[in-house]
Amino acid sequence: MSLQEATEMTLDNPRETFQQFLTSKGLRVTNQRIAIFDAAYDAEDHYTAEDLLDRSRKIDSSVSRATVYRSLPILVESGMIREVDVGLDNKYYLANRETRTFQAQVIDADNDKIYEVDAPFMEWYGKTVCERLGMEPVAMRLQVTARKINPSKD
Amino acid sequence: MSLQEATEMTLDNPRETFQQFLTSKGLRVTNQRIAIFDAAYDAEDHYTAEDLLDRSRKIDSSVSRATVYRSLPILVESGMIREVDVGLDNKYYLANRETRTFQAQVIDADNDKIYEVDAPFMEWYGKTVCERLGMEPVAMRLQVTARKINPSKD
DNA sequence: TTGGTTGCAAACAATTTGCATCTAA
DNA sequence: TTAGATGCAAATTGTTTGCAACCAA
Numbered sequence: 001m002s003l004q005e006a007t008e009m010t011l012d013n014p015r016e017t018f019q020q021f022l023t024s025k026g027l028r029v030t031n032q033r034i035a036i037f038d039a040a041y042d043a044e045d046h047y048t049a050e051d052l053l054d055r056s057r058k059i060d061s062s063v064s065r066a067t068v069y070r071s072l073p074i075l076v077e078s079g080m081i082r083e084v085d086v087g088l089d090n091k092y093y094l095a096n097r098e099t100r101t102f103q104a105q106v107i108d109a110d111n112d113k114i115y116e117v118d119a120p121f122m123e124w125y126g127k128t129v130c131e132r133l134g135m136e137p138v139a140m141r142l143q144v145t146a147r148k149i150n151p152s153k154d
Numbered sequence: 155m156s157l158q159e160a161t162e163m164t165l166d167n168p169r170e171t172f173q174q175f176l177t178s179k180g181l182r183v184t185n186q187r188i189a190i191f192d193a194a195y196d197a198e199d200h201y202t203a204e205d206l207l208d209r210s211r212k213i214d215s216s217v218s219r220a221t222v223y224r225s226l227p228i229l230v231e232s233g234m235i236r237e238v239d240v241g242l243d244n245k246y247y248l249a250n251r252e253t254r255t256f257q258a259q260v261i262d263a264d265n266d267k268i269y270e271v272d273a274p275f276m277e278w279y280g281k282t283v284c285e286r287l288g289m290e291p292v293a294m295r296l297q298v299t300a301r302k303i304n305p306s307k308d
Numbered sequence: 309t310t311g312g313t314t315g316c317a318a319a320c321a322a323t324t325t326g327c328a329t330c331t332a333a
Numbered sequence: 334t335t336a337g338a339t340g341c342a343a344a345t346t347g348t349t350t351g352c353a354a355c356c357a358a
Contacts, residue, residue: 028313028357028358030357050347062315063315064316065315066316066349067314067315070313089346090348115287117287122279125276126298129271129296130298133271134304136301137300139299140296141295144291144294145294146290147290147292184331184339186338202322204322220325220341220342221338224324224338244321244323
C-alpha cells in the first residue's frame with residue numbers, strides 16, 4: 001500500500017477524520033470522545049443528548065452526561081453531526097454522512113417524528129429573503145409540521 | 155349608532171375579539187388575562203415570557219409569572235399572537251395584527267435580533283415537501299440565520 | 309510533566325405544577 | 334354558589350459549571 005493510498009483510506013474513515021479534527025484544533029483524543037463520536041455517527045435517526053449518553057455508555061461505560069454535553073458542540077463544529085432544533089422539548093442531533101443538498105425537516109404533528117427531506121432550491125430562496133435586509137445567509141432551515149393525509153395506516 | 159355598527163366596532167376591537175374568544179371557549183374574562191392580552195398585543199416587536207410579565211405588570215401589578223405562562227398558549231390559540239421558536243434560549247412571541255401571508259424569520263447571527271419577512275410562496279413549497287411523505291402541512295417556518303453584508307453600519 | 313479532560317454533584321434557567329385562596333359568572 | 338383562575342413557592346427538565354482527580358501528549 002502506497003503512502004497516498006494510506007492517506008486516502010484514512011480520510012475515508014469517519015473516525016479518523018474526527019480524530020484529525022480534534023488534533024487540528026489542539027483538542028485531545030480521549031476514549032470518551034471517540035465513544036461518543038462512534039455512537040453519534042452510527043445512529044440511523046435523530047437522537048437527543050440523553051439518547052446519545054445511553055448509546056455512548058454501551059461503548060464506554062465511563063462516559064458521563066457532562067462529557068456528552070461538552071462533546072456535542074465539538075461534534076457539530078467538526079461537521080460530523082448536525083443539530084436540529086425544531087422547538088420540541090429538546091434538541092435533536094443527526095449523523096451528517098453524505099448529504100450536501102439543503103435539508104428540510106417535516107415533523108409529524110401526531111407523534112413528533114422528524115423526517116429529513118431534500119429541499120435543494122431552499123438555498124436560493126433563503127438568499128432571496130436575506131437580500132431584502134442586506135444580509136447573507138449563514139444557515140437556514142425549513143421546518144414543516146404536518147399530518148398524515150390518510151391516518152388509517154401508521 | 156345602529157346595532158350593526160356597534161357589532162362591527164366590537165369585532166374591530168382586538169380586545170373584544172379576545173374576550174369573545176375566551177367566552178366561546180368557556181374561559182373566564184379576568185383582569186389578569188386582559189392585562190396580559192393588552193401587553194401582548196400592543197408590543198411592536200418580539201418578546202419573551204419574561205418581557206411580557208414586565209409589561210403586563212405595568213398594567214396590572216397583580217399579574218404573576220405563572221399566569222403569564224398559563225395565558226400564552228391561550229393567546230396563541232386565539233390567533234392574536236404567534237409563537238416563534240428559533241432555537242435561541244427562549245421562545246419568542248409576537249402580536250399577530252394584520253399579517254396573512256407566510257412569514258419567514260431572519261436571525262442576525264451577530265446580535266440575535268429577529269426580523270419577520272414576507273415569504274408568500276413558502277406555502278406552496280411546504281406543501282410540495284410534504285406531498286412526498288403523504289402528508290399535509292399544519293404549520294411551517296423558514297428560518298434563516300444571516301449576517302449583515304456590510305457590517306460597517308449597525 | 310502538565311494543562312486539557314473527566315465525573316460528580318451542585319447550580320442554573322425556563323417553565324410547570326400543587327395547593328389554598330379568590331372571583332367571575 | 335361554585336368551578337375555574339390566581340399567586341406563591343416548590344418541583345421539574347434540560348443543560349451548564351466548579352472542582353479535584355485523571356491522563357494524553
